Amino acid sequence: MKFAHIADSHLGFRQYGLYQREEDFYDVFKRNVDKIIEKNVDFVIHSGDLFNMSKPSPKTLLIFQEELLKLKEANIDVFAVAGNHDTVMRKDALPPQVLSKNLGLRLISPKNPYHIHEDIFIGGFPYQSKPYKSNLVEAFKLLSREAEKYEKRILVLHQGIDKYIPLAFELEIADIPKNFNYYGCGHVHSRIIDDFGNGKLAYPGSTEICRKNEVKDYQKNGKGFYMVDISRDVPKIEKINVKPRREFIIKNIAYPNLNQDISNLKEWIKGLDEKPILHITVEGGNFNRSKVHEKLNEELGDLVLSMRPDFKPESLMKTEKNADLSTLNPKKLLVNSLSEYDNEDIDNLAISLLNNLSKDKTEDAERIVEKFYNEYFD
Ligand SMILES: [Mn+2]
Numbered sequence: 001m002k003f004a005h006i007a008d009s010h011l012g013f014r015q016y017g018l019y020q021r022e023e024d025f026y027d028v029f030k031r032n033v034d035k036i037i038e039k040n041v042d043f044v045i046h047s048g049d050l051f052n053m054s055k056p057s058p059k060t061l062l063i064f065q066e067e068l069l070k071l072k073e074a075n076i077d078v079f080a081v082a083g084n085h086d087t088v089m090r091k092d093a094l095p096p097q098v099l100s101k102n103l104g105l106r107l108i109s110p111k112n113p114y115h116i117h118e119d120i121f122i123g124g125f126p127y128q129s130k131p132y133k134s135n136l137v138e139a140f141k142l143l144s145r146e147a148e149k150y151e152k153r154i155l156v157l158h159q160g161i162d163k164y165i166p167l168a169f170e171l172e173i174a175d176i177p178k179n180f181n182y183y184g185c186g187h188v189h190s191r192i193i194d195d196f197g198n199g200k201l202a203y204p205g206s207t208e209i210c211r212k213n214e215v216k217d218y219q220k221n222g223k224g225f226y227m228v229d230i231s232r233d234v235p236k237i238e239k240i241n242v243k244p245r246r247e248f249i250i251k252n253i254a255y256p257n258l259n260q261d262i263s264n265l266k267e268w269i270k271g272l273d274e275k276p277i278l279h280i281t282v283e284g285g286n287f288n289r290s291k292v293h294e295k296l297n298e299e300l301g302d303l304v305l306s307m308r309p310d311f312k313p314e315s316l317m318k319t320e321k322n323a324d325l326s327t328l329n330p331k332k333l334l335v336n337s338l339s340e341y342d343n344e345d346i347d348n349l350a351i352s353l354l355n356n357l358s359k360d361k362t363e364d365a366e367r368i369v370e371k372f373y374n375e376y377f378d
Pocket of ligand 1: 049
């Protein structure tokens with residue numbers, strides 16, 4: 001019995017405000033679905049962040065439903081859990097996945113925490129933020145008990161686990177019940193396969209590059225989905241790569257080599273099928289930023305879909321090296337650490353709490369929290 005495990009497709013994500021990037025995310029998802037059908041699997045598990053937003057556009061929903069119908073025609077059931085991006089932060093709110101239930105999508109939700117597919121237990125719980133971890137721990141007790149009745153057991157989650165992302169986790173590895181064969185996880189955008197209990201714990205990663213810092217893992221481990229053979233004692237995982245159609249280039253150029261490096265880059269880019277995204281940093285030496293910027297635009301502007309330049313002349317590199325930690329902006333650090341939520345309301349909440357609490361205004365802080373929770377969890 002084989003199934004496909006996929007996650008973090010972020011359909012509808014218009015990266016850098018570019019409609020071509022939104023199309024890229026659809027394109028790679030469609031090709032993942034084609035490949036899943038080609039591989040003749042029995043079912044699919046989607047571990048959350050199917051959509052980039054809790055309110056996807058009609059176009060995004062339509063594209064997903066077309067792909068879901070392709071799978072349905074091929075007799076492939078789809079089981080899905082909501083992630084942090086496609087979760088509505090209100091009590092009892094339903095994730096957008098629910099709109100595809102009548103088209104056959106099997107939603108794993110607090111109301112239906114598990115499904116049985118030909119004697120395989122497929123259970124899980126939607127994304128919970130750290131303060132709501134107790135919901136997960138409670139759900140795990142029930143799931144772990146119910147799962148015992150079946151020989152093959154899959155747990156589907158969209159969470160960060162301390163072992164894999166030590167700075168932004170909701171769960172510690174010790175919180176996770178040990179009696180499952182396969183832990184189908186989402187949320188971490190890089191690809192991870194680990195032994196856990198007597199089974200395997202796996203993140204298939206995102207299907208496209210959502211952030212610049214995913215490029216390294218993409219180059220090393222590829223992008224796509226996993227094909228899992230659950231009929232063995234320990235599941236066998238095969239990495240299936242589905243290449244995003246556009247290159248995401250990260251290039252550092254030393255200023256003294258500017259001309260040579262630009263012309264090398266130009267040659268390379270001309271050989272690509274699609275215009276790439278280019279993150280380019282010019283560093284070292286003493287140069288005039290606007291002049292270098294102009295040159296980059298002249299030489300490369302028409303060849304790329306989007307250029308994201310950064311300039312670090314020697315004078316700046318020196319100050320960065322000597323920068324004292326205390327000169328870092330705490331608000332920026334705070335907002336950075338909250339980037340996974342991708343939610344301005346949460347950023348603002350954190351900043352106003354920081355402002356008030358650092359001045360010992362605890363009552364004001366309490367009022368702010370109360371107001372926030374009333375708005376979000378009425
Ligand atoms: Mn995600």
